[in-house]
Amino acid sequence: QVQLVESGGGLVQAGDSLRLSCAASGRTFYIYYMAWFRRAPGKEEREFVAATRWRTGNTYYADSVEGRFTISRDSAKNSVYLQMNSLKPDDTAVYYCAATFSTVGPTDTRGYNYWGQGTQVTVSS
Numbered sequence: 001q002v003q004l005v006e007s008g009g010g011l012v013q014a015g016d017s018l019r020l021s022c023a024a025s026g027r028t029f030y031i032y033y034m035a036w037f038r039r040a041p042g043k044e045e046r047e048f049v050a051a052t053r054w055r056t057g058n059t060y061y062a063d064s065v066e067g068r069f070t071i072s073r074d075s076a077k078n079s080v081y082l083q084m085n086s087l088k089p090d091d092t093a094v095y096y097c098a099a100t101f102s103t104v105g106p107t108d109t110r111g112y113n114y115w116g117q118g119t120q121v122t123v124s125s
Helices: none
Strands: 002-007 010-013 018-026 033-039 047-053 059-061 069-074 079-084 093-100 119-124
Touching: 002 093, 018 033, 018 093, 018 119, 033 069, 033 079, 047 069, 047 079, 059 069
Parallel strands: 010 119
Antiparallel strands: 002 018, 018 079, 033 047, 033 093, 047 059, 069 079, 093 119
């Protein structure tokens, strides 16, 4: 089992920056990918945002956030971060941290076994 706790959400204006954090505990040795997903208001499905391969630090991004968001990890602290710059109202969503032991590609929600409770990010225009 892996437990994930997110923090750092809030209300900001368009163009502002925000940094999300996710602390992992439990069987973190077995983590293969950690990722951020988001669920926008009125949508049922979670959308892939960014992921990192835990051991190597390789990163993956959705086209919608490429160049604005940066995912990073601190293995010593078992934590992953999402630095979000140039925020837009379309980025408004609940952001979820996720982890998986699976080596299947990092962008599919179905590949992730462990989820945090989510943190709200609201970007006003």
